[in-house]
Amino acid sequence: MRGYLRAVAVGFGWTGRRRSAELGVMVGLTAAVAAAWAVLGVIALPHPANNPAGSSHPMPPMPWMPGMRAPAAVASPAGSMLLGSGPVLGMAMWALMVVAMMLPAALPAVRYVAGSSLYWRRPRAMTTFAAAYLAIWVAYGGVLYAVLSAGPPVAGSAPFAAALALAAGWQLTPGKSKALSDCHRPLPLPQRGWRATAGAIRFGLWNGFACLRSCWAIMVAMAVANSPAVVWMAGFTAIVIAERFAQRPRRTTHVVAALLAASTLIVAVGAAAA
């Protein structure tokens, strides 16, 4: 366990020797993750005046904008963050969510990009990679928005339970293993010029796509999740990080499959009881 935590600490850039110009970008990206969590936490945590069971109640004033009322589904702890408030706000929420949930898993690759770049290109290469990686996830949000908006309204716990079951099943497929393997593989990073920029973009897209193939199903769950989504977000993020740093990836994905299956049952039973 200690070795595992050390690997996480090194991968996130908290410890270990850092190269010049690396620290600033790592601090910036970590701050972005923290800020995304803070905003989502404020928005999504149940408010005492709010009814966690439904989204039809009037919203309390948004705390950072006295006197203003939040758009219902944005501030609502119940209702999908992606689907509940129109494409612009929905995609903004989604972008915050992928920064909070998926950027931490990319930090080891960002450090790799730092070590693989000339020192004066380092900040540019790191941010280019991170932007390409996040672009994949944002684009996926757009696809989910289009697909889920076109179908019947997402309501109640059934879609969420179904997505959890889907995620549990995906864990056991060869596609999942291959995706998680690919998350560990670097691409060539040429030294400078347009090739260097193209290399960082290509690696960011490749790594983001590998991460997407690994985690697409739990993000479907996030897209249809109801309140309190921030708790699920935290749990899923822990899963993503655990898998990303697993020294024994096969065992880890199987443990996660069991956790997701158990969650499916709990949600389904909860829905039936309600």
Added chain:
Amino acid sequence: MTPPVAPYVRRSVWTLPAGDTTIADYAKAVEIMKARKPDDPTSWSYQAAMHGSYHTPARPLWNGCEHQTWYFVCWHRMFLYHFEQIVRAAVVEAGGSADWALPFWNYCAGGQQATLPVAFRHPTSNGTPNPLYVAARNPQINQGLALQPAVTSPAHALSRPEFTGVAQFGGGITPLQPFSAPPGGNTGQLEYTPHNDVHGTIGGWMGDPGTAAADPIFWLHHSNIDRLWEIWADAPHTNPTNPAWVGQKFSFFDTTGQVVQMTPADVLDITGQLGYTYESAPPAAPPAPPAAPPVVEDLTVMPPPPEPELVGRSQAPVTLVGVPASVTIEIDAQAAHKVQGDQPLPSHVYLSVEEVTGDKNPDTVYGIYLNLPEGAAAKTAGSHHAANLSFFGLQRAQHPLGDEPPHGLAVTKAITSLVRQLAADGEWDGQHVTVTFRPLGLIPHDQPELAHALPEQMSDNDPPVQVSQVSILYA
């Protein structure tokens, strides 16, 4: 553990006295172990599978070998220790010597000793099948051609002052990080050369960790690697004291098939704790003068050098198919100046060959040369030789048999002395570096002048191996 009174002595296979039965006893024991049931942990196939096996499902303690980690030397010491006891019991069972000890193959001595010991070369022995023979080797090995000094020399590994760290003796601290930032290879210099290079040159079963230990020469090769660790530690150098290293538990089978556990702390004193020793290295056959001054790095580097800084990188991957190939690296003046200031040369130079991938080990070992004129003769090549690239574990790195993350192979080596020599000869301008890969073939043991020569039979039919990038780093 009680230190044995008279330690078993592991001796050099090429200089055993006339009439010695060590190898004959080994052959009988191998035969006995091969006749045991495959599920018997003391059988030949089971012991080999503990290193690696492609058979599924895996049985207990299979696929345990530690490569590209700082446990490489200690895991193999434990593995050999238990194997040696199992063989000794079989030797005794066959009526052989009760003080039998595993010999070592000291190919480092050069000359004839760099050829495969005769007892391993022929399919039959006295009209019966030879249990020490394996057909799945490079045919030239079984024909008695010699490994090149570039492949067998432990000089660079033994010159490393530290056990862990960039391009040091024993490997980087594991667990493997997802994306070890280059030059983050976790492989120690002893593991590269001679270990990997000898595996790769023998080829066949020996070229793949999933089959290597089924070749009886594997154990004599690793006996020599273990001896070289002992020589390095006696120099003296310091083995890791990190609890994550000394306390790591590994499991093996004893002679009765019972599981026993060991940690590196249990195997640091081979005589006191394990009851064996190595005979002093016998006088080597006079080696031919090497074509180049041996690339031995500074022994005075204390404390360890700072984190290397990338100064140059190939712009495109290179694919190796069995014939020479080159890449050119442009050294970035700004990055170089940051490290070396106004000095003409940096204090440390590293070569890093990264993310080496392929579906199959081509059983070709490449020499890596800096600024080598095209088609250069053997002698010129020797004076530009920087490192080797071999592919032991190529498939397994990408498709791990055990439950571990996949990775490509990588080589990182300090090349400071070579760069200084090239600079002194006017062959290093600090702006462009050409890195050339040339196959290192086997040579007749009495023609050492052929070292580094291009092999006569070269074809571009090798299973391709891709080298993602080649980097130069300064510190």
